[in-house]
Amino acid sequence: MKWKITLALSAACAALVIVLAKGFGRDPHEVPFMLRGQPAPPFALKTLQSGEIVSLEKLRGKPVVLNFWSTWCGPCRAEHPVLDWAFREYGTQAHFLGAVFEDTEENALGYIGRAGSPYPQLVDPKSQMAVDYGVAGVPETYFIDAEGIIRDKFVGPISRGAFAAQMRSVMGPRASAELPK
Amino acid sequence: MSSLLVALSLSIATLSGAFAPQQAGSAPLEPALEARVQRLGKQLRCATCQGLSIADSPASMARAQLDKVREMVSAGKSDDDIRAYFVARYGEWILLSPKPVGFNWLVWIGPALLLIFGFAVIIRQIRRTPSTAMRSGSPPVAAPAEDEYVRLVRSELEK
Numbered sequence: 001m002k003w004k005i006t007l008a009l010s011a012a013c014a015a016l017v018i019v020l021a022k023g024f025g026r027d028p029h030e031v032p033f034m035l036r037g038q039p040a041p042p043f044a045l046k047t048l049q050s051g052e053i054v055s056l057e058k059l060r061g062k063p064v065v066l067n068f069w070s071t072w073c074g075p076c077r078a079e080h081p082v083l084d085w086a087f088r089e090y091g092t093q094a095h096f097l098g099a100v101f102e103d104t105e106e107n108a109l110g111y112i113g114r115a116g117s118p119y120p121q122l123v124d125p126k127s128q129m130a131v132d133y134g135v136a137g138v139p140e141t142y143f144i145d146a147e148g149i150i151r152d153k154f155v156g157p158i159s160r161g162a163f164a165a166q167m168r169s170v171m172g173p174r175a176s177a178e179l180p181k
Numbered sequence: 182m183s184s185l186l187v188a189l190s191l192s193i194a195t196l197s198g199a200f201a202p203q204q205a206g207s208a209p210l211e212p213a214l215e216a217r218v219q220r221l222g223k224q225l226r227c228a229t230c231q232g233l234s235i236a237d238s239p240a241s242m243a244r245a246q247l248d249k250v251r252e253m254v255s256a257g258k259s260d261d262d263i264r265a266y267f268v269a270r271y272g273e274w275i276l277l278s279p280k281p282v283g284f285n286w287l288v289w290i291g292p293a294l295l296l297i298f299g300f301a302v303i304i305r306q307i308r309r310t311p312s313t314a315m316r317s318g319s320p321p322v323a324a325p326a327e328d329e330y331v332r333l334v335r336s337e338l339e340k
Contacts, residue, residue: 019287031228032272102241126207127245128252134270136228137242 031136033153040064040144041132047120048100048108054120056148063094063170064144068135070103071111076139079157080115083141086163087118093171099124101138143170207248210255218251221263225250226277234277 035041044055056064067083069076087096096119100108105123112121124130133142133150141154143166151170154162209215222236227243235243235250246267253263267275279285 015287028231032274034268034270034272102245126248127241128249130242131245131249131270135242136271 033134033136035134035150036152038150040142040148040150041129043122043129043132045099045122045124045129048105048112048123049117049120052120054097054122056144059095060148061146063146063167064142065090065094065096065167066099066133066142066144067097068099068101068130068133068138068140068142070101070138071107072103073101073138075157077111077115079139082158082160082163084116084118085160086158086167089164090167091118094167096120097122099129101130101135102127141166143167145170145172207251210251214254215251217260218247218254221250221254221260222247224264224277225267226271226275228271228275 040056042056044053044057046053065086067079069079071077083096083098090096098117098119098121100121100123108121108123122129127135133153137155139157141158141163143151143153145151152166154166158166210218219236223234225235225246227233227235227238227240227246229240229242230238233243235246238244249266250263253266258266264276273279273285279288281289
């Protein structure tokens with residue numbers, strides 16, 4: 001009889017250890033991202049600079065790099081030079097877009113007036129596109145392939161190395177051979 | 182002094198634009214629909230806060246997500262559709278109460294099972310104690326053998 005109780009208690013302890021290991025093994029701040037490998041949600045939004053409407057549908061055939069940012073976000077400002085560099089390096093192989101997250105048009109225009117932006121910045125009213133894309137904070141950079149599939153997103157300020165790796169992945173093995181190292 | 186420093190820091194932060202400007206959220210819907218929006222909002226976890234729902238959080242991300250709920254409610258989407266929309270983007274993590282399916286059942290029935298187990302152990306111990314004592318034949322703890330000295334004192338007193 002006693003060995004049955006010992007066995008039951010051992011099983012209960014093992015289950016508890018597994019549950020705790022599963023819980024403590026993950027970063028509590030990490031928000032799961034479920035749209036990897038899924039079609040990118042469509043959008044048609046006006047740009048901050050010209051007011052022209054940009055739709056994802058019309059960008060098919062080339063990868064799209066979509067960066068969510070805000071003027072009130074320090075890491076977004078720190079990331080800005082990397083995105084400028086990325087546009088110079090990869091601007092001919094991919095479409096680059098910015099999306100202003102939870103900010104005023106006035107703030108965003110003021111910032112890009114000072115810091116510059118070589119690519120269109122989209123106005124996302126009430127950040128509804130950000131929610132459609134599963135954004136959990138800024139900055140976040142999405143890499144969408146030529147067929148409109150989200151290949152990955154990078155959470156936080158992206159580095160040159162991480163950007164290059166993402167571009168190689170989104171362009172595919174053949175096309176990425178032509179990309180700058 | 183410290184309040185002066187706090188006021189100064191806030192002023193500098195405000196002047197430098199290092200803050201999330203308050204965006205106008207969607208206007209509340211009619212009371213019955215807005216109550217549904219708030220009820221659904223309380224079931225969804227805020228991505229940028231700790232343990233708060235999007236209905237309770239003042240974060241800009243939560244406000245945007247609550248606006249999405251409002252938009253979907255006014256478009257006539259069902260509660261399940263709205264929850265499924267958020268789960269499709271953020272996984273089951275977004276649900277403050279996990280769905281009672283598969284491994285999640287452990288969360289729902291685990292505490293009840295532990296309570297039942299605890300009661301079973303207590304009842305077993307209560308029932309077992311007297312019988313064990315009787316089987317071993319040892320004298321009851323409440324009636325220890327009288328000390329010789331006490332017996333002498335008592336007999337003296339009785340005289």
